[in-house]
Amino acid sequence: MTTVVAVYTGQGLAEPLKAVFQEVLPGVRLVNIIDDSLIGDVVKAGHIPAGVSKRLTQYFQHGEELGADIILNTCSSVGEVADAAKGQLGIPLVKIDEAMTAKAAAEYNAIAVLATLPSTLEPTMRFLAKQAEAIGKEVTILNGLAVGAFDALVGGNPAVHDRILLETALTVSDKADAIVLAQGSMARMEGAIREATGKPVLSSPRLAAEQIKEMLAERGLL
Template sequence: MKKLGLIHTSATLVPVFADLCSELLPGVETFNIADDSLIKEVIATGRLTPSVSHRVASHVYAAQEAGADQVLVTCSSIGDAVERSAALVDIPVLRVDQPMADEAVRIGGKIGVAATLPTTLDPTTDLIRRCAAAAGAAPMIVSRLCDGAFDCLMSGDSEKHDSMVAEALLDLASTCDVVVLAQASMARVVSQLGDTAPKTPILSSPRLAISYLAKK
């Protein structure tokens, strides 16, 4: 892989992945396509619309036309559209949570999934179920929606968001073999847990995805 195209639904993720690519993919050229209209429409409608799916496919095709050897789409809420778009181009297309789902299935028979948006919780849970079926496993999946946390984050109350997410993570970690963060924006909460951090593995998609690409 000489050139990686990253497609985001939030420009805030650009520096996050830039740092990871610099660390784990030295020598690989990267470029970014950011379109927050995608996630805004998904949140407003509560579902992955045909319009969003079409635009995701257009961005993936544009990345190929820009010379990408590989495409990574960094938003879990549009995962189904990412998978469909892969059939439309001649280069590999990876949804950011695929390596995370595979790792969760490998680790435990009881998997906790935390999210702050239902539009992310459902696709992530579905992906884990399909990964488990492909691996011949049948884990118990416990889903937890931090209802209202995303609104707090968007309104500037990051402290309330982080508190709600932390509570959910600690609760899931107390009963599950592994906890999956359905959104990259939740990862920072783990580093804030300090002495209360559980021994249970808590998985976040960005580093796992870039580490996966580094092995290709």
């Protein structure tokens, strides 16, 4: 059976991504590897510690051993570790924000990146800049760090998290052609942010699933 192994650094995205896969890739087996200590270690250190890189790379390799046809890295904070690990695998590794950032770079000139953690915001902004550079385009990338939103969420106040996210989106949207949601777990806010700002809003889970569907189809695995 065609299999995708998704590697998570936290708990929040597993169920939403499962729902997306059931809709976009209903005949594909989705296997989850979750280590929710990873994002905690990244947040605490303020960067990606060597131990996180090592464990994450091992999880990608375990995914291949589990029979994956494609590995999906679901965390934008560790996307650069995924880039380094690609050469160690015999199967494709997809970063969850690849399709989203490519679409944003191709279609918009001023892009606000909304995130609740600097550890996610900064790699996403760098990746977006690389995607634009790859197509020979100059884009303006705006910092949309929603300060306090992450603490509210882990503190059990999702309503406060959502309010801060919306307020931040409104602050940066005036100068932006579009808004990119740096964390896949923020996809549930896509509609609300689009309605509040009147701007196009891009989130990663569905776009990643569609990218994987295309890759599997090209290899005759669907």
